[in-house]
Amino acid sequence: MLSPFLLAVLPLIGCSHDPTQAWWLQGAGYGWELFNHRVAHIEWGVDQNGPTAAFIGGTSTTGVAPQLDDTCDPDTCNELPFLDNANVDLRWLHATSSRVVFARGSVRLVADAAGVQDTLTVALPRKARVALIGGLTIDTSYALSGGDACYNPAYGWHPTRIQIALGDATLSDDGRSVSVTASATFQAGLSLEEMRECIDEVADQAQVPVDLDVVVAVSPDGVQQVDLSDSMTYDYGDGPATPAEQPDPDLADRPLRLSLASPVVGWSALDWRFLQTETDGRGAYLRTLSFDADADAGYASGHATNYSPITQLTGFDYQFTGTVTALDLDGGTIQGNLSQATIPAQLADDGSVVVFDLDW
Secondary structure, three states: OOOOOOOOOOOOOOOOOOOEEEEEEEEEEEEEOOOOEOEOEEEEEEEOOEEEEEEEOOHHHHOOOOOOOOOOOOOOOOOOOOEOEEEEEEEEEEEEEOOOEEEEEEEEEEEOOOOEEEEEEEEOOOOOOEEEEEEEEEEOOOOOOOOOOOOOHHHOEEEEEEEEEEEEEEEOOOOOEEEEEEEEEEEEEEOOOHHHHHHHOOHHHOOEEEEEEEEEEEOOOOEEEEEEEEEEEEOOEOOOOOEOOOOOOOHHHOEOOOOOOOEEEEEEEEEEEEOOOOOOOEOOOEOEEEEEEEOOOOEEEEEEEOOOOOOOOOOEEEEEEEEEEEEEOOOOEEEEEEEEEEEEOOEOOOOOEOOEEOOO
């Protein structure tokens, strides 16, 4: 991950400007109704048209029967077509201000285990130097680095790491645009299942596009960053039929302490590492994945589980680090809500992922 960055405050205090506005994620999460699954598509977004979401966990969520070449062994490239729905949480904010300057851009990063980075340039109505994650999409339907193989990456991977970060925001000489360094890592682990040996043969070749919507802003009344570090370890229990429960963490143990008078918060970095106690390269099936921050309630957290009676193969552990960025929005207007829905893992006739509109 890129190093945490300092946010520069520009001398706009006392100035009057036309209002600017932006939408971004304050928190988001998903959880499968029935079982844990691979990661094939994760999408949370929000803009002037409303919040949106989509999730695919492989053929065991879409019911798609795999298409195998004659040279591939169906016993070691097995799929279990089934249907599942995702329970979605999306906590969003809409800010409007004459003092804080907002603008929005987007960038695509094709992430792998080594990590990649790129620079995004966003045109500004005025000067701005703060970067927040406005929305994100992760989709595994992308070519393997080594070329075609029996396994179709669109069916998803068992991740050991998912990382996204926005780095320093650099103002152009004319003050009309800002450049933001973005980085992403997606590391696919092994299934260690005989029926899915064809996954393990190419897991080190995973390349996963990560699309980021980026909001840039500056608050003349102050900004603050808080770096977080969370972790949980869950025992396997009595095996697949009755695995040990995996309760959510107590948010009182994950405080968010801010010194700003009127803070609104977003995220500049997210980094989950799964099954870090495993030494055999195993990746994770995920039942839930989430991040959330609330300035009023005073907490910030990243979380994940793999709880799934019958299909759960191991215990679970994760390490999460993240960066919450807070803006002081004195005199601005804030709207926000927690949008929730249950949506199917659905593909269109052409194989593309169906994205669902959520209620405001």
